[in-house]
Amino acid sequence: MPEPEAPEAEQNAGGSSGTLSQQNAVGMARDYLEYTAFSRTGLIEQLEYEGFSNQEATAAVDSISVDYGQQAAKAAQDYLEYTAFSRTGLIEQLEYEGYSTADATSAVDGLSVDYGQQAAKAAKDYLDYSSFSRSGLIEQLVYEGYTQEQATYGVNQTGL
Incomplete structure (x- = not known):
């Protein structure tokens, strides 16, 4: 044969x-x-x-059939489990990963996130490896996409 x-x-x-x-x-x-x-x-x-x-x-x-909006939501949740993000920072990260702006925005807006707490985590992380003045740290958090109110709250939580 x-x-x-x-x-x-x-x-x-x-x-x-x-x-x-x-x-x-x-x-x-x-x-x-x-x-x-x-x-x-x-x-x-x-x-x-x-x-x-x-x-x-x-x-x-x-x-294959894939709901990329659902994938974006899963990715956003995964990111929040190990690091702090502002709303805009998380959307930008998802876009960087290849998700459309619409899927990234919808995914982030579908999550229940306390961005004040995210700012507090980010502020603590910054202070763990670098020195900042109070105003400098607030400015850094605003640069990352947190609102002034979220950034101030985050820095207040550090005691700075």
């Missing part, structure tokens, strides 16, 4: 479309989405990092 040729061997015996490599890209994309949030571009870049071509990665990502 003759050996199958390479292109035929890459086809899925189960009848799914695409080469074995394309099917693997789809499987890996799904696996990644099981444990972390990705924007469309971020997921394509991750698959490329794993060795898939841009064409394979793009086709894989576009072949």
Whole structure:
């Protein structure tokens, strides 16, 4: 019995479309989405990092159903679990990760966040590794996107 040729061997015996490599890209994309949030571009870049071509990665990502608004909300929540963000800072971070402005804004606005407390965490973090005057720290927090009121509250919480 003759050996199958390479292109035929890459086809899925189960009848799914695409080469074995394309099917693997789809499987890996799904696996990644099981444990972390990705924007469309971020997921394509991750698959490329794993060795898939841009064409394979793009086709894989576009072949699965993903709610990127939900992914943005998940990413925003994950960010808030390990560091402090202002509203605008969190939206900008999500945009940097490849989420659309609409998805990033909707995700952040859908969260219940006390930005005064976020400012307090940020102020404490700054003071843990650097020295600031009271006004300098307030100014830094405002620069990061906190309102004047949030920044002042945050600095007040540090006792500075």
